[in-house]
Amino acid sequence: MAVGQTRTERDWRMRLQDWLPKLVLSPSVAMTLLFVYGFIIFTIYLSFTGSKMLPSYDWVGFDNYRRLFGLSAWTTALINLAIFASLYVTICIAIGLSLAIFLDQKIRGEGMLRPIYLYPMALSFIVTGTAWKWLLDPGIGIEHTMHLWGWETFRFDWIKNRDYAIYTLVLAAVWQSSGFVMAMFLAGLRGIDNEILKAAQIDGASNWNLYRRIVIPLLRPAFLSAFVILAHLAIKSYDLVIALTGGGPGRATELPATFMYSYTFTRNQMAVGASSAVIMLMGIAAIMVPYIYAELKEKN
């Protein structure tokens, strides 16, 4: 009798132990399913309706997407994103890699330099935007300073210039993230077995060839991570544009993220805004899904 009792008790406890983990995990899973995936489905649904200021539920098919790609503002945002993203990713990787390789040469004061390269990553894009907005302002910033220092013909008014404003966005964004890319490459470099390098040197490889032929190919995983992180940050860029240029002058620095916000919340074209958000999500998914899939599979 007593044995039977403890058995059911143990049985009950076992079952509880079996359920408890799932129970504890369930709020997070429910939140993710509802607030992330449920909301994604809802936004996709909205993008097929005629919603204006408030959501409405009349089905209009692909009309919004047709309208979206007919809008010159959207085309401009996509072109701006293409310019911004390609320059941002390339320059960040170039600067990050160079800094990492140079820092890896037993540099005196490395411990002092590294935090200087990295601190912008701790700042909000709004702070970065504010600092660069006034630095780049021709009236008080770098141009003005150069004039005071005697270089009267110096001109640096990109931020006010429709053709060049997008490059100021690149400048500020590179300032913020390139140090982070440096840290990623530095971690990669420190992980390379020194014996390989020594062997190559004994074989008479020059430094240039050593890096080009051996080190940089070994950094492939770091390149991939840097690309994925930077590309997805570029697509999500919003705060920096708002703080630095507000999307202007004209539409010169409008990006999909700012387009989505203004169409949804200030122009009352919710369905068009929703479809632009869906396009952004597709861009991110194209980059992140294969990456996450590969990372999770690798772990098995």
Added chain:
Amino acid sequence: MSVATQDSAVRTGRITRTFIYVFLIFFALFYLLPFFVMVINSLKPLGEITGGNMMALPQDWTIQPWLSAWSTAQIGVEATGLKPYFINSILMVVPAVAISTMLGALNGYILTKWTFPGHKILFGLMLFSCFIPFQIVLIPMARVLGELGLSGSTTGLILVHVVYGVGFSTLYFRNYYAAFPTELVRAAMMDGAGFFRIFWRIMLPVSGPIAVVCIIWQFTNIWNDFLFGASFAGLNAMPITVALNNLVQSSTGVKEYNVHFAGAILAALPTLLVYIVAGRYFVRGLMAGSVKG
């Protein structure tokens, strides 16, 4: 040959080394310049900026711009300074960080030590949620917060940040606990220790480093958030990033650049302090969030 050292086998000549130092120092100056400009110009009277040189040190040092940015500057229609918004940010960030970190620790523990069929898919779904463009959730989130009566409240913002922060904290703890020997957990189970007991007694005591990484990451991200604050905070719960932007973009009156700079430093101060005190963990968090998914 014999001096080949441990941390780098590459030998460089004197000219190359000079070039390397020049390059490294040039970039150090590039990264420091905006902050230097912010600091020196936040300590100048306005006239010295508009009529003088932005790169020059102040002639009349003054802390007036800081006082103004903190307590009297015009934010929107009210001349409150950034102080109330700084407090809003703190009231938002502390609970949001605490809750998302706690959930992340439990989730990571379950997803590594109490696995069940499909746990990988669940983790994949949570992981992807870290990277979505938040534009995709803005419209339904605004409605749901409205329905819950949480629009324009700090509670609403806490909810939003927990929901979209839990993916990252789960990632951190999961990867950390994955390296923790499962045999120890098994042995404790044999001895009759239950789910929570193992968590409190075995997992939590070794979680110090990853907890620091996670807290710093969440703190930095949530403090620096702008999009959710601008979309859902309204006037009463407005975080400091949004208030700073309002201050800088305001089109009425004279542009008080010195006050803007002081305000920007105020908004950056908490995350900068964290970076200075615990930079090592900050970098580790960045790397864990990127190199290993």
